[in-house]
Amino acid sequence: MLKFADLVEKHNEELAALETWNNGKPFRQAAKDEVPMFVRLIRYYAGMNTSICSTFLLYCYICSLEVELTLNWVKISRWNMRLAKAG
Secondary structure: OHHHHHHHHHOHHHHHHHHHHHHOOOHHHHHHHHHHHHHHHHHHHHHOOOOHHHHHHHHHHHHHHHHHHHHHHHHHHHHHHHHHHHO
């Protein structure tokens, strides 16, 4: 998990751009607040004892991120379908 946090930190600019495109947040907020907060969270969970509770909490957080990203991609694809039908 620490290697994953290092990779996220290394690609801060690209991930901030994706976050801006996905949610419409200002780039500066995504680059200076959102991505570093995610890195701190991953490092926090990496440093925790690997008890059932901490593993379960991390699993729930990752699943919630996947659901959010999936729902956003569904919204984008529906929007693109509407544009294709209109055009």
